[in-house]
Amino acid sequence: MRRKIPLAIAFVFGIIMIIQFFIPHRISVEFYRNMLNALVIVGIFYYILAVSSLIRVHRGKIKRKKPGWGYSYVTLISLVVTAVIGVLGGAYQATRITSWFVQHFHWQIEQGTGLMVIYTYIQIPMGATMFSLLAFFIASAAFRAFKARSLTAVLLLVTAFVVMLGRVPIGALLTRRLPEIFHLTNIVEWILKYPNMAAQRGILMGIGLGMIATSLKIILGIERGYLGGGD
Amino acid sequence: MNVLLAFLFLIQQSPDSLQSDTTKVIEVVRPAPPTDVIAMDTPNDEGESIALQWTISKDDGDGLNSVILYNVFRAPSKEGPFDYIGTVGAGRTGYDDQDVEKDKVTYYYKVKSQTKDKVESEASNVASAQSFPQWFHHGRWNYLIFGVLFTFFFAFYLSRAKVKGTKLFIRKIAGLDAVEEAVGRSTEMGKPVLFCPGIGYLYHIATIAALTILGKIAKKTAEYETRLIMPNYDPLVMTAAQEIVKQSYTEAGRPDNFNEKDIFYLTQDQFGFAAGVDGIMIREKPGAIFLQGVFYAESLILAETGHSVGAIQIAGTDRVTQLPFFISACDYTLIGEEMFAASSYLSRDPVMLGTIKGEDTSKVVIIAVIIIGTIMGILGGLNIGPFGTWFLNLVNWFTRG
Incomplete structure (x- = not known):
């Protein structure tokens, strides 16, 4: 049964989505949009899997004192801090909590929220650093090729x-x-x-x-x- | 001093000077309106949309060359009132009204051209139309015909393989033949095998193909009792991969060796993922690295790091732009369709191989169409017979259906 049900779902929805591609009617378009929305809703639950996997792996590393286990603390603390700042302070628009901090401590948050500050000043530079390595890798790969x-x-x-x-x-x-x-x-x-x-x-x-x-x-x-x- | 200034100001604003200003005659020249406005239901849509077309004003790019835009107006009756609904720039000959309130109701349209001084032309002729939703997309006949044709070839060779069990030839794919060698080498060196599924999602066909390859690799690692590490970008891919590897270990008779923690989530940040996988390569020093799936700019970062740790590398992707990087940095590369053929190639199942035969026959059809099109294009270019028109019709059919 564990195989038959997914196979049946794949067959039915595969055929329906092929038919949907050829029907521009509102009913068909609405169905397609609902399918995309369902994908987004299901996607939210992916992150429960992701976070649980991340915590399990790094908890195991810390427990067994594997080489570089200290970095697992950095990962887990970063995960919690970013999530708390994002949930309480807002992602794109500041929440009341962010506004309260701005008012009482006269903070200047150009990016609007704490999460965007983390994104702008930590995530983007780190990503850019990795990306810039590509220049050296292209040179070394070209040398061999x-x-x-x-x-x-x-x-x-x-x-x-x-x-x-x-x-x-x-x-x-x-x-x-x-x-x-x-x-x-x-x-x-x-x-x-x-x-x-x-x-x-x-x-x-x-x-x-x-x-x-x-x-x-x-x-x-x-x-x-x-x-x-x-x- | 203030009194003096007020006096001078009053002299300046004397009734005589005011009169001479107001008597100036400003000549307003209206631009020519657009002509031949026609309205029709927008084809192949979900309804509630009407398409307008017109011939541009004589003063648009020509004549007085004063037209900078066209204003479109709509009314529920021919007499009006006409409400403004949108604007398009000069030179444009159409407008899509996508805010039609109701299908099967007649709406009336007129268009006016406008100059940069906001002087509007007279209204164009009034055009009317009703909107309808369509039940078939007539622009997709090409997809339908070729889809049916390919499915037919596919089904034909599939049933032939099933009924007759015909043994089909498949050319050697070095990258897939090297799978066993790579896992074996890892085992001999006492190093783990690293499988990276790239940064695709489960709805990418390349990711699904990669997972199929993973199943075969996992079976080998289970047989050789070699550790298999798989960092993931997408949690759903991770879950599917855990199931696949678990099944492979069970099939190989080594279910106890399966370690779920070796197939884990890393991050959904592109370069964060690249950094994480690079770190694993440097720390674990795998003997074999499989880079299979959807890759973007991180492809070379991963492949070069893998090369630096001395691993045998087998890559495969459907991203044409990343293929040169993999070819340069990896020992073997599955180029596009080779990756999709992997499950058939590795299983050697006649039914699966039948699908590749169907694929090849479809390729023959495409090559025939290209040759016919090329001949038509050349003959058409030389103005021989009706080939020029035929060629244009062929191109139009492929682009618009």
Whole structure:
């Protein structure tokens, strides 16, 4: 039963949603909106799972004094502090509690709420720091990928060199005296517009068909791997 | 001094000067109104919407070139009163009235052009229409026809595989063949296996495909008694993954080795997740890393960190923009459709392989349409026969249905 019921739900709703796609009538659109709303409502309960998992894992680390267990305290304290500030002080609009603090302690909260202060001054900079690492990782990955070990690797290296050079002002400067067809910017444009785009579209077409096939397999109950155990 | 100033002010405002100001004649030139206004029910919608179309004013971009916008008015009867309902900029030839109060009731519309000095033209002709909800989206015939065609191929090969049990050929997918090697290597080194499902949700097909691959990997880790770690971005994916891995361990006859805590939630912040997974890679030093699912900018951050700890890496995603990063940094990469074929490839079940055959036949149809379209386009471009029109009709059908 644990498998049959989800399979039946997947089949019924899969078929209904395909039919819904072709019906623009209000009833159909309303049904679709309700489904999205249901998804949002169910989504709220996901976080109970998420928080319980997080607490369980970090409590276990602290209990067993695993390496780096001190950071688990940081995680759990941050979780509680952020949640309390968000729930009591408001997310986008200040609650009465935030307003009381602003009035009595003359706080200046440019972001409006404490949660947004945390978001602006802690979360965004930390995210940006991680993102900025990408520049170094691109350099190290490119160094390995562009090693001329075979004919295809040489082709990749040459193409990458041309595209990179054509994307910076010096590329245009180097070829400005040549006929227009040999201008690096035009060559780069051609590479991106034709061979590159053709390859991308080929992959995308395969992906699209793969998605259709997988969706059909799920709707028809052939693909059951995602359901896990239980009969 | 104040008295003097007041006197001078009064002299300035003498009746003579006032008279000369008011007698100035300001010539107001009205712009030409838009013409041929037509109203019709907005096609393929849920109702309560009427679409208007018109020919632009003679003074819009031409003539006096004074028109900057068009004002649209609506009335419940031809005689009015007409209420203002919206504005569109110069050059525009249509307006969608999406605030129609009732379907199957006739509404009357007229349009006026306006200059930057807020001088309106005379009203255009009055057009009327009723709105209706539609029961079929006529712009989606293309989806329907190709959907039915693909489903037919799919069902045909599926039933053939089921009835005849025909053994189908499937080309080698190196990334999937390497799964056993990767898990085996991890086991030999006494290191855990890390599976990262990316930052997709359970409604992403790539995430579902990743979970199917996870089931096969978990079976191997259960057989080899190797630890499987899986940090998650989405709590629902985590729950599904826990069930899948538990089932795989049970099927492998090692249910006691399943540790639910190894499949855990990390964070739903993109770079927070990347930082967390990187930390796990550095601390746990896994022998094999599987990056399967939906990835965005964090793909290379994860793949390069995985490479730095010396793990064998097998990646797979349906995000075309991330594929080059995985190809550069990982040992094996499942490119798009290879990932979706994984469950069929790994199970070798004839029914599952039949679905891939159906997919390939659909691909042949698409290639045929592309070739036909290309030939039509070339012949049309050379003005040979009616190919130009046929090509345009084909393109229009694919874009608008």
